[in-house]
Amino acid sequence: MRIGIIEDDSLLNQALNKYLADNGYSTVSVHCRKEALDMLVDNVDLFVIDIGLPDGNGISLYRELTAERKIPAIFLTARDEEKDMIEAFETGADDYVVKPFSMKVLLKRIEVVLKRQKEGSILTCGDIILYEEKKKVFSGKDEISLTAKEYQLLDLFMTNQGQVLTKEIILDQVWGIDGAFIEENTVSVTISRLKKKLGGEQSHIKNVFGLGYRMGE
Secondary structure, eight states: OEEEEEOSOHHHHHHHHHHHHHTTOEEEEESSHHHHHTSOOTTOOEEEEESEETTEEHHHHHHHHTSSSOOOEEEEESOOOHHHHHHHHHHTOSEEEESSOOHHHHHHHHHHHHHHHHTTSEEEETTEEEETTTTEEEETTEEEOOOHHHHHHHHHHHHTTTSOBOHHHHIIIIIGGGGGGSOTTHHHHHHHHHHHHHTGGGGOEEEETTTEEEEOO
16 A cells, blocks of 8 residues: 655654555655646655745645546645634545654554455444445444434544534534525534444544534544
């Protein structure tokens, strides 16, 4: 597996190269948008991209690099801001990591994204299994019947396991432009219905007081 690293901080770039190489990955690394556009992306399996590059925006760059072929990406950002997260997800980001971060955590996220790609978009959390292509959800061997919004909500949670999702992010990702017109408690009510269908505590969806919701650890 080959990982394309796009990070302008020289020390972090070197550290990413060494750590990923030590863990069995081949890498190709650049430090800015200009260098990235000259990169041969045909044999890149995943990008690790800094959002704040000196000569451009990492999210816009990702759109350019993947115009002809979808390549998974994990974004690095020093700004824990909702608008950055939302834009990254809308662009097709598979995950994001806020600086400073643990190399072990980043490696685990890379493994999860690559495994997801290899398994043909099968997402798992405990006993919950979601088949994105078939739009089916199982708890163990039992199939669960979900409404369209419940399915979209679960897909969002399982795609971003371990991340806290605010109501604003959920509204934007699941309800889109309609989110501005729905009642304030719609998100909590839908999540409550979803948890019940998934088996209550076994749903792994937790309320993070004052922030939002999180699925998984």
